[in-house]
Amino acid sequence: MIRHPSLSRRTLIRAAGAAPLLALPGLLRAEEPDVSALGDITTDSVPIGRAERLARLARAQVLMKAAGIGAVLIEPGSSLIYFTGVRWGRSERLTAAILPVEGEPCIVTPFFEEPSVRESLGIPAEIRVWQEDEDPLALVAGFLRERKLASRPIGIEETMRYFAVDAFQRALPGAKIVSGNPVVRGCRMIKTAPEIALMQRATDVTAAAYRWTYPRIREGMTNADIAALMAAATRKLGGSVEFNLILLGEAAAYPHGSRKPQRVTPGEVVLMDCGCTVQGYQSDVSRSFVFGKPSAEQRKVWDQVARGQQIAFEAARLGAPAGNVDDAVRRYYTSLGYGPGYKLPGLSHRTGHGIGMDGHEPVNLVHGEKTPLAPGMCFSNEPGIYIPGSFGIRLEDCFHLTEAGPHWFSRPPTSIDTPFT
Numbered sequence: 001m002i003r004h005p006s007l008s009r010r011t012l013i014r015a016a017g018a019a020p021l022l023a024l025p026g027l028l029r030a031e032e033p034d035v036s037a038l039g040d041i042t043t044d045s046v047p048i049g050r051a052e053r054l055a056r057l058a059r060a061q062v063l064m065k066a067a068g069i070g071a072v073l074i075e076p077g078s079s080l081i082y083f084t085g086v087r088w089g090r091s092e093r094l095t096a097a098i099l100p101v102e103g104e105p106c107i108v109t110p111f112f113e114e115p116s117v118r119e120s121l122g123i124p125a126e127i128r129v130w131q132e133d134e135d136p137l138a139l140v141a142g143f144l145r146e147r148k149l150a151s152r153p154i155g156i157e158e159t160m161r162y163f164a165v166d167a168f169q170r171a172l173p174g175a176k177i178v179s180g181n182p183v184v185r186g187c188r189m190i191k192t193a194p195e196i197a198l199m200q201r202a203t204d205v206t207a208a209a210y211r212w213t214y215p216r217i218r219e220g221m222t223n224a225d226i227a228a229l230m231a232a233a234t235r236k237l238g239g240s241v242e243f244n245l246i247l248l249g250e251a252a253a254y255p256h257g258s259r260k261p262q263r264v265t266p267g268e269v270v271l272m273d274c275g276c277t278v279q280g281y282q283s284d285v286s287r288s289f290v291f292g293k294p295s296a297e298q299r300k301v302w303d304q305v306a307r308g309q310q311i312a313f314e315a316a317r318l319g320a321p322a323g324n325v326d327d328a329v330r331r332y333y334t335s336l337g338y339g340p341g342y343k344l345p346g347l348s349h350r351t352g353h354g355i356g357m358d359g360h361e362p363v364n365l366v367h368g369e370k371t372p373l374a375p376g377m378c379f380s381n382e383p384g385i386y387i388p389g390s391f392g393i394r395l396e397d398c399f400h401l402t403e404a405g406p407h408w409f410s411r412p413p414t415s416i417d418t419p420f421t
Contacts (some may be wrong), residue, residue, distance in 0.1 A: 035236040044237030049278045063099040064187045070152025072099045074181040078357040085122025094136040141172040155180030190376035202283035203409040207241035221264045239276030247271040252392040266292035269391040286396030289419040302416040305393045308383035318404040325350040325370035329383040345387040352380040
């Protein structure tokens with residue numbers, strides 16, 4: 001999946017017309033197709049447990065020592081869940097975790113929220129509460145002083161909001177604020193076997209939902225109709241629907257689609273970009289095919305994209321800069337007459353993105369990215385070709401890196417005639 005930096009995935013899907021409709025031929029309602037033949041394939045999935053989170057904290061503390069960081073501050077979101085298990089939303093009332101370089105973490109939260117926060121806390125941690133007329137960052141500063149960490153650099157998780165960082169600086173004048181990326185990214189970019197197993201199962205769900213949906217696509221269906229089928233299958237198979245972006249005809253030439261009405265038409269491209277979540281970990285798989293008989297041009301472009309995917313996979317070598325993967329694909333596409341660079345027609349976006357608990361995580365497979373590829377890293381591989389005014393083809397499969405090299409979560413299709421296997 002590719003995402004505009006200022007738009008949520010939900011917004012993009014709504015803009016592409018993927019809201020449920022009331023009726024489809026042969027179905028009771030679009031949002032309730034008959035999925036009785038499907039069953040939950042996630043029942044044996046093992047959620048992330050206490051031991052795994054304690055190992056993450058230990059790893060974070062090793063990285064903090066190496067970077068000279070005394071503690072890392074984290075707001076609610078995937079990083080808070082990753083380290084503590086606490087599932088919480090962001091609001092003007094601050095809840096935050098302090099991961100110290102030694103000892104147990106501390107959770108700061110409003111007084112009346114403490115019982116709810118404790119419900120999902122997955123590791124031993126102190127909880128300090130603040131009242132409505134108190135400053136939560138004063139509690140953070142107090143904890144750091146008590147642990148004798150106030151004079152050390154304090155890492156800030158990269159999504160933490162400015163108002164919280166600003167208030168922290170006022171509560172602890174003279175504190176040295178640094179990026180928490182060496183710690184948080186250093187942990188989250190390297191997936192463990194339990195994480196990879198959950199990502200594999202999420203991918204299995206998406207692949208099975210595709211196989212169920214594909215033969216049910218009919219002429220005249222809208223992108224919303226197809227999205228409703230895919231969503232119903234995903235839920236019955238045990239996944240939580242994350243996104244179903246369906247682009248039809250010319251809309252496929254624009255990576256984030258079009259607001260124009262779209263319907264399945266013989267001889268036109270159907271581009272499906274779908275994903276789900278299983279136990280907090282995501283899948284992301286895209287397929288492009290033609291409803292009916294492909295033209296020679298459509299078949300040629302599909303084959304070029306399929307080769308681009310393989311070139312990206314082959315370029316994902318341990319120790320190589322992540323940007324090398326994008327460069328390899330772009331050289332190939334340029335040799336075909338596309339581009340150059342990110343110009344259209346051709347590949348107008350990066351080759352891939354990191355993936356895990358979030359659909360998009362650091363780092364990206366993009367020109368100039370120097371982070372070395374390492375075992376445990378997970379990426380999407382989606383080097384599409386987009387021809388404005390005509391059509392686009394995107395094939396996307398995710399892979400993870402092992403000591404032996406890259407390994408697919410889902411196998412790419414081998415032909416435009418058999419897009420789902």
